[in-house]
Amino acid sequence: MGLEQYLTVIDDSKETLDTLADQIWGCAETAYSETKSVEKLTEFFRKEGFTVEDKAYGIDTAFTASFGNGSPRIGILGEFDALSGLNQIAGLVEKKSEHPGAPGHGCGHNLLGVGSAAAALAVRDYLKAGHPGTVIYYGCPAEEGGSGKAFMAKEGAFRDLDAAITWHPGTSNVVVTNSSLANFQVLYSFEGTAAHAAGCPELGRSALDSLELMNVGVQFLREHMIEQARIHYAIVDAGGYSPNVVQPTAKAIYLVRAPKQQDAAELLARVDNIAKGAALMTDTKVTRRFIKSCANFVSNRTLEKLLYQSMQEVGVPTYTEEEYALAAKYTATAPAGSDRGYDELVSDMLIPGDIKFMKAHKKDRLWDFIVPYEEIHIVKATGGSTDVGDVSFQCPTAQITCMTLAPLTPGHSWQIVSQGKSTTAHKGMRFAGKSMALAVMKLMESPDTLKTARAEFDEVMADQKYIPIPKDAHPVAMSSLY
Secondary structure, eight states, X not given: OOGGGGGHHHHHTHHHHHHHHHHHHHHOOXXXXXXXXXXXXXXXXXXXXXXXXXXXXXOTTOEEEEEEESSOEEEEEEEOOOBTTOOOOTTOSSOOOSSTTOOBXXXXXXXXXXXXXXXXXXXXXXXXXXXXXXXEEEEEOOTTTTOHHHHHHHTTTTTTOSEEEEEEEESSBEEOOSBOOEEEEEEEEEEOBOOBTTTOGGGOBOHHHHHHHHHHHHHHHGGGSOTTOEEEEEEXXXXXXXXXXXXXXXXEEEEEEESSHHHHHHHHHHHHHHHHHHHHHHTOEEEEEEEEEEOOOOOOHHHHHHHHHHHHHHOOOOOOHHHHHHHHHHHHTOOTTTTHHHHHHHHTOOOHHHHHXXXXXXXXSSOOSBOOOOSSOOOOBOSOOOTHHHHHTTSOEEEEEEEOSOTTOOSSSHHHHXXXXXXXXXXXXXXXXXXXXXXXXXHHHOHHHHHXXXXXXXXXXXXXXXXXXXXXXXXXXXXXXX
């Protein structure tokens, strides 16, 4: 029997894995507060014989679970954080919250963490059979706005790996070939002087004026930055709600993105200057607090091809008529413009036959196929960011997306939360686990493939500059900044 024999443990553990994913869905904890989710995952790994390190790399909700000895050392990345304000009743094809304002798994990380755990479980059985190597599951907190992997990388994680792989829930089964945007997130705090806004306004120095001037300055900056860059902000303190007071404090969180870290760093320096200028204009003070950053994702084509081959060998799950019908109902709720992701996927393709295939399946009720992988492709930065980018700067890294959602499901939405406990989601999660496990075992069986992946990594990184998180920066929950 071949390597596929070790994948049977995922089917045998179906009930346990599906239940674990549903339990984490129910926890729905945001960045750096994922204590219950971590407890459930570490309990699972301990029962399965893994060596678990709690509070890994000095982060309360980070952990590792390892099995085996020696080389090669392959990492599998898991996530489990939720998004604020996205609470939604599971399985309901309309927007309705049971606990309005509470968090929800609007990016499917309840599935991501458990799918990666399933992969580690299968590799464990391979290693138990006497094969050399070590598999390390990285429990990575705070992907959503906290850059947990970047803080882990700052403390030395991932550097001793021969390779790392991961996956993400999505609407299709596809190897991720594009890059992501690097970003920096900073809190700007303005301090002025309170005064009666009518009686003695000349004595006041408005921090809110400073913040508004900063925002205006950044609006003018937008014309003079590269097209792919993005600048977002959120005002988290407007100085109170009394208009008859000159506001003495004001705060805003800025998120600056660009295709490469160096581009984002240069743009952030210009935002810093605008903040200083706004404070100077209003005779106030401004302080800057670094929150987090993440690098652009740099994929590894050697690993991409291996993952694609593994997905094909595992084969996509089969679905029932009820699952197809339910998916169609969710797709019908998608807002206008939700097919943009599909259009971008097809626009990246260069082979006419692949384009024809994708167009023929655009209106399928479920995209229950593997998107063709084109070895020759143009890498471009997509609109989002991921801290998987920081891992990709430490070792050869690749990732896949597996279908857990109905076509056209928008990102970070109530629809994703609602579908997070469905049988379709569970099937996609287990498919991801099997595909990653098979790829990891193939790597462990092939030193030449690992050497090729490393040589490619070294060549690509010669043209990349990594800017690590500053040594004095520490993980922070976003809610604590308000």
